[in-house]
Each structure stands twice: as C-alpha cells, then as structure tokens.
Amino acid sequence: MKWTVHDVSMYEKEKQYIDTAVVPLLPLTFSERAKVAAADGEFMQLVTNEIERQLKGRLFLLPSFTYFASETLDECVERLNRWTSELNEAGMRHVFYVTTDQKWKETKQGLLGALFFLPSIPFEHMDDSYKQQIVQEQTTKLLNAFISQWV
Amino acid sequence: MSENKHRVSRRQFLNYTLTGVGGFMAAGILMPMVRFALDPILKEEAAADMVAVAQVKDITTEPQRFDFKVKVKDAWYESEEPKSAWVYKDDKGEIVALSPICKHLGCTVNWNADKEHPNQFFCPCHYGRYTKDGTNVPGTPPMHPLDRYEYKVKDGKLYLGKAKPRGGA
Ligand code: FES
Numbered sequence: 345m346k347w348t349v350h351d352v353s354m355y356e357k358e359k360q361y362i363d364t365a366v367v368p369l370l371p372l373t374f375s376e377r378a379k380v381a382a383a384d385g386e387f388m389q390l391v392t393n394e395i396e397r398q399l400k401g402r403l404f405l406l407p408s409f410t411y412f413a414s415e416t417l418d419e420c421v422e423r424l425n426r427w428t429s430e431l432n433e434a435g436m437r438h439v440f441y442v443t444t445d446q447k448w449k450e451t452k453q454g455l456l457g458a459l460f461f462l463p464s465i466p467f468e469h470m471d472d473s474y475k476q477q478i479v480q481e482q483t484t485k486l487l488n489a490f491i492s493q494w495v
Numbered sequence: 496m497s498e499n500k501h502r503v504s505r506r507q508f509l510n511y512t513l514t515g516v517g518g519f520m521a522a523g524i525l526m527p528m529v530r531f532a533l534d535p536i537l538k539e540e541a542a543a544d545m546v547a548v549a550q551v552k553d554i555t556t557e558p559q560r561f562d563f564k565v566k567v568k569d570a571w572y573e574s575e576e577p578k579s580a581w582v583y584k585d586d587k588g589e590i591v592a593l594s595p596i597c598k599h600l601g602c603t604v605n606w607n608a609d610k611e612h613p614n615q616f617f618c619p620c621h622y623g624r625y626t627k628d629g630t631n632v633p634g635t636p637p638m639h640p641l642d643r644y645e646y647k648v649k650d651g652k653l654y655l656g657k658a659k660p661r662g663g664a
Pocket residue numbers: 401402597598599600601602618619620621622623636637
C-alpha cells in the first residue's frame with residue numbers, strides 16, 4: 345500500500361491484515377555528494393516500489409524519512425524512533441527501514457525498527473538492462489529478508 | 496559593428512514572435528484533425544491490446560513466471576506497468592495463464608514456495624493458497640480463484656490480454 349487516498353481507504357477497511365510499515369531513509373545533500381545521494385534515492389525508490397507491488401496486501405510503504413546529511417546521527421535516531429512509536433501505536437507490528445546510508449550502521453542497537461541496507465550503486469554509467477537486473481536482484485533479496493522477518 | 500549585426504529590429508522581432516505563435520496555433524488546430532484522421536488505426540491497435548509474453552515452446556507443465564509490461568494511462572500520464580503471469584500447460588495440453596495477484600489483498604503469489612503445501616500457489620502475506628488451476632484453498636484468506644489471462648498464440652508466441660475473474664470456489 346502507498347500513501348494515496350485509494351490505498352488509505354483500503355487500509356482502513358483491512359487494518360487487521362496490514363501490520364508492516366516500510367520507511368525508506370533518504371539523506372539529502374547539496375554538497376559534491378549530491379549526485380550520488382540522488383542516485384541512491386532513485387535506486388531505493390525502484391526497489392521499494394517493486395516490493396510494495398509484490399507485498400501490498402500486508403505492508404504500507406511510507407513516504408521517505410528525509411534528513412540532511414549534515415544532521416547528527418543522534419537527532420536522526422531520535423526522530424525516527426518517534427515515527428516508529430507512532431506507527432507501532434497505529435497498529436504496525438513491524439517497522440522496516442530501508443537505506444543505502446551507511447551511517448545508520450553505527451546505531452543498529454538504538455533503533456526501534458529493523459534496518460535493511462541496500463548497496464549504493466554507480467548507476468550513472470550503466471546500461472538499462474544491467475540496471476534492471478540489479479534492481480531485480482536487490483528486490484528479491486530484500487523481499488526474502490522481509491518475509492523471513494514475518495515468520 | 497558586430498553589435499549592429501545582432502540587433503533585431505522591432506519589426507523583425509514582431510515577425511519572429513508572430514510566426515512562432517501562429518505556428519503554435521496552427522499546430523493546435525491541426526493536431527485534432529490529424530488525430531481524427533489517424534484514430535481508426537489507433538483504435539484497432541487498442542483492440543489488439545495483447546502483449547507477447549513468452550515462446551510457446553518454453554511453456555511446460557510446471558508453472559513458470561513470465562514478466563511483461565503493459566502501457567497504462569491514468570488521469571495524468573502514461574506509464575508502463577509491470578505485470579507477471581504464471582503460465583503452464585494443463586493435462587489436456589492447453590495453456591493456462593494465471594494472474595499472480597492474490598485475490599485477498601493483492602500480494603504476488605508464488606508457485607511451490609511453501610514446503611508444507613507443495614504444488615500450490617502460495618501468498619506470503621497471509622498465507623493464502625491456491626491449487627494449480629488457480630482455485631483458492633478453502634480455509635485460507637482468499638475468497639476467489641486467481642484471475643485468468645485471455646491469451647492467444649501466434650507465430651509460436653504467447654500473447655496475453657486482460658486478466659479475467661472466475662467464479663468463486
Ligand atoms: S494478500 Fe494473499 S493472503 Fe492476504
């Protein structure tokens with residue numbers, strides 16, 4: 345499910361079945377790393393959209409949790425945990441974070457939800473079919489990781 | 496000198512812009528007419544809205560997943576929507592193409608993914624199950640069988656159209 349009127353009304357009807365929120369963690373920057381950050385963001389969107397398509401009956405893909413790369417990790421963790429508690433209170437038993445940003449690695453312990461990493465991929469100079477193949481591979485991996493969290 | 500060369504007189508400027516705008520307007524008028532003229536052809540293509548998905552020789556009695564794309568148009572823009580089908584030949588040798596969309600809440604089902612229930616379609620979301628012909632297994636969440644794609648075979652290729660619902664089990 346996505347954050348659209350159509351899906352939200354379905355969510356309201358079928359709440360009991362939708363117990364998982366997926367939150368992409370998306371860093372922003374306008375430094376020289378801007379391009380890399382944007383490419384990572386696009387890649388993450390492709391993968392999370394595809395996962396949503398395949399598991400839409402149980403998970404809700406939220407708009408990204410966005411932060412400036414200059415924000416401190418502690419600030420981010422605190423805000424993200426607040427999101428997570430709110431989601432838990434709304435009935436989401438599982439909250440899955442997806443990111444390419446390695447800085448979250450340092451705090452794995454302090455987070456209330458489960459963290460999943462995607463590799464950062466230099467997409468810019470790749471041809472489309474190779475790109476597609478990578479998106480597929482990463483999607484399958486993440487999909488299976490999600491499913492195994494459920495059981 | 497060089498400055499003079501580049502100077503555009505008022506009249507020239509008006510001329511440029513008016514031709515520009517006029518051109519646009521002409522295009523605006525022409526476009527619908529061209530569309531009218533072409534429309535019958537476009538329509539026919541829409542009717543034959545089937546997409547080549549697989550080579551018939553690759554289809555076995557074991558369901559395989561084939562991915563393809565269809566063009567969709569919503570209120571704002573046209574895009575390509577990814578689709579999949581589970582395709583196999585049944586005992587009579589007839590092709591069956593099932594939609595993988597679970598009839599419960601729309602997750603994607605997989606063939607033979609649940610070890611405890613082999614040779615069934617399995618939905619990872621709330622453990623819905625379907626038999627090979629797409630019939631929902633009673634006692635699992637889905638209330639209807641999987642949709643079946645309309646299909647045709649041409650030049651050794653399998654074309655799929657719309658996925659159509661079947662009566663409940
Ligand atoms: S979406 Fe398939 S069982 Fe619920």
